[in-house]
Amino acid sequence: xxxxxxxxxxxxFYTGTLxxxxxxxxxxxxxxxxxxxxxxATLAHEPVYxxxxxxxxxxxxDSGLLVILWNLLHRPKIPKISGYLYFRELVxxxxxxxxxxxxxxxxxxxxxxxxxxxxxxxMGIPATEEDCYLAxxxxxxxxxxxxxxxxxEARKPRFIxxxxxxxxxxxxxxxxxxxxxxxxxxxxxxxAIAFFTGEQANIPAWADRLHLGWLAxxxxxxxxxxxxxxxxxxxxxxxxxxxxxxxxxxN
Numbered sequence: 001x002x003x004x005x006x007x008x009x010x011x012x013f014y015t016g017t018l019x020x021x022x023x024x025x026x027x028x029x030x031x032x033x034x035x036x037x038x039x040x041a042t043l044a045h046e047p048v049y050x051x052x053x054x055x056x057x058x059x060x061x062d063s064g065l066l067v068i069l070w071n072l073l074h075r076p077k078i079p080k081i082s083g084y085l086y087f088r089e090l091v092x093x094x095x096x097x098x099x100x101x102x103x104x105x106x107x108x109x110x111x112x113x114x115x116x117x118x119x120x121x122x123m124g125i126p127a128t129e130e131d132c133y134l135a136x137x138x139x140x141x142x143x144x145x146x147x148x149x150x151x152x153e154a155r156k157p158r159f160i161x162x163x164x165x166x167x168x169x170x171x172x173x174x175x176x177x178x179x180x181x182x183x184x185x186x187x188x189x190x191x192a193i194a195f196f197t198g199e200q201a202n203i204p205a206w207a208d209r210l211h212l213g214w215l216a217x218x219x220x221x222x223x224x225x226x227x228x229x230x231x232x233x234x235x236x237x238x239x240x241x242x243x244x245x246x247x248x249x250x251n
Contacts, residue, residue: 003016003021003024008070009043009243010054010245010246011053012054014058014059014081015061018081018086018089022089022090024058025058026093028057028183029185030056030177032058032059032060032185032189033053033056033059033188034060034086034190034192035063035166035170037063037232037235038232039166040066041231041235044238044247044248044249048142049167050247052170052171052174055174056173060082060083060086061079062080062082063232064082066239069239070239073243083192086192087189090187091125096159097126102160103152104133104161105132105133105148105160106133106134107135107163109134112132115194116129133148135164138168142171142175143172143175144175145172153180157184158184159184159187162186163192165191169188169190172188
């Protein structure tokens with residue numbers, strides 16, 4: 001059964017429930033992305049990113065700005081499901097506690113050790129260094145990583161978590177989904193795990209519910225996040241111009 005969705009900026013965004021999004025990936029696998037406002041604001045200038053987000057199996061309404069814009073101007077209204085909230089609930093699922101079920105693509109060795117400690121001691125997920133891959137620096141355009149593909153083909157984890165930056169994780173996840181000979185759940189929620197390990201300031205549930213996760217981030221590290229979310233304001237004219245349609249490439 002096809003998940004309920006609404007096409008915005010050429011992307012089919014999932015508009016069902018959080019539980020439905022989790023069960024869909026658990027049952028069906030596929031590529032799940034949670035494009036942020038800053039990421040969506042670059043659609044017209046990043047054709048590979050655009051194609052990878054459009055080609056995902058489930059795109060979450062992570063951007064509070066996008067949800068607000070849509071709900072002000074269109075009906076029916078759509079719910080906000082953030083990558084933060086999705087990750088928080090998915091890691092509670094019993095399927096992740098099966099031996100060898102998960103594989104984690106990590107941004108650095110330091111964060112790998114921090115994340116593994118949280119996964120094993122707090123969540124009871126039996127992940128070890130053998131279940132991890134340290135991502136190299138991926139350049140622009142389409143991503144190829146033969147070493148990672150070899151590991152995944154040999155291990156065949158049921159869930160692959162891509163814990164690297166937005167704009168890169170979607171391109172890597174798209175490559176993996178298309179290249180692997182089986183269909184795992186590929187979860188591109190990036191730094192969501194860092195909110196729970198303490199590497200980033202935690203987002204209170206009320207802030208996420210009120211579309212204020214961006215504000216919590218800015219308060220925690222204004223030098224890092226203020227420029228990012230200021231740039232996200234470019235999403236407003238893009239949305240007003242294109243609405244449901246795919247933004248034309250400006251490259």
